[in-house]
Amino acid sequence: MRTGVLLLILALGFTSAAKGSEPAVKKVLLIGIDGCRFDALMYSQAKHLKELASSGAYSDQTDVLGDRKTGAATITGPGWSSAVTGVWADKHGVRDNSFRGENLAAYPSFLQRLTKTRPDASAIAVVSWNPFQKYVFNHGETCRFVLDGDRGGYAEGDRQVTKTAETILAEQNPDILFAYFGEVDVTGHGYGFHPRSPKYTNAIEAVDEHVGKILTAMRARSTFAKENWLVMVCTDHGGQGRDHGLGEKVPEIRNGFMILNGPAVRPGKIDERTFNVDVAVTALTHLGVAIQPDWKLDGHAVGLR
Numbered sequence: 001m002r003t004g005v006l007l008l009i010l011a012l013g014f015t016s017a018a019k020g021s022e023p024a025v026k027k028v029l030l031i032g033i034d035g036c037r038f039d040a041l042m043y044s045q046a047k048h049l050k051e052l053a054s055s056g057a058y059s060d061q062t063d064v065l066g067d068r069k070t071g072a073a074t075i076t077g078p079g080w081s082s083a084v085t086g087v088w089a090d091k092h093g094v095r096d097n098s099f100r101g102e103n104l105a106a107y108p109s110f111l112q113r114l115t116k117t118r119p120d121a122s123a124i125a126v127v128s129w130n131p132f133q134k135y136v137f138n139h140g141e142t143c144r145f146v147l148d149g150d151r152g153g154y155a156e157g158d159r160q161v162t163k164t165a166e167t168i169l170a171e172q173n174p175d176i177l178f179a180y181f182g183e184v185d186v187t188g189h190g191y192g193f194h195p196r197s198p199k200y201t202n203a204i205e206a207v208d209e210h211v212g213k214i215l216t217a218m219r220a221r222s223t224f225a226k227e228n229w230l231v232m233v234c235t236d237h238g239g240q241g242r243d244h245g246l247g248e249k250v251p252e253i254r255n256g257f258m259i260l261n262g263p264a265v266r267p268g269k270i271d272e273r274t275f276n277v278d279v280a281v282t283a284l285t286h287l288g289v290a291i292q293p294d295w296k297l298d299g300h301a302v303g304l305r
């Protein structure tokens, strides 16, 4: 009898242990900081971003142009298109900010890849740059265009992106949330893209405050303990002087960066060469989306366990 009771207790214990070890729901938070140099980020007082890098994984050599000629300029349109689609400009067709020749219906963002594969999933981009809603996140993704940064200013755009992202994390159940920040790039154009440009590092610190709020909102989710968030931070290009347009041979422009954080991440510096097309593929891999050969993705998953 006693043995029977003991076995029953053990069985109940195992049942609840099995329930407790249900796999956590995998999610992705992607923070996009336009025109952000990693050396300036590290030189700044951006405590949240630096903490994400030091306790997670990072690459300070993320090539934004790729290993073949694609005709892409080192500017916003091609940079973000490559990062979120996982293919280079000879496939997605975005070579400059006119988006002329874009082929994003054939090579959609990783947000679209997820919701197409799992129609119940939620993928939301929160942005302040008009071409994102017009061209990039225009193939079934949910795009929250909070404000036109070109008209209302990117500092205000960044604030509204933050508020919207906080609300989404509190009230909705996103599987992917992309939050875009534009003020760092604008400040680089005005005062120089450089670690010793105080206005530039101040702009990075302002975005860092926004990132801190978004991380707090993520961790405050009532379901956070049952979730496995991959937090990623990346950029579309660096900068030199007050520009970044012709950066093919300029490491300060051509090298972006990637920061990864979360339980799925293998901590430490990533030694292999990385590319901004790896962003989309790393996100999809974390989410458990089976990558189809006919998607012809150029990126690879990096930094995951």
Ligand SMILES: [Zn+2]
Pocket: 035, 076, 185, 186, 189, 244
């Ligand atoms: Zn720019």
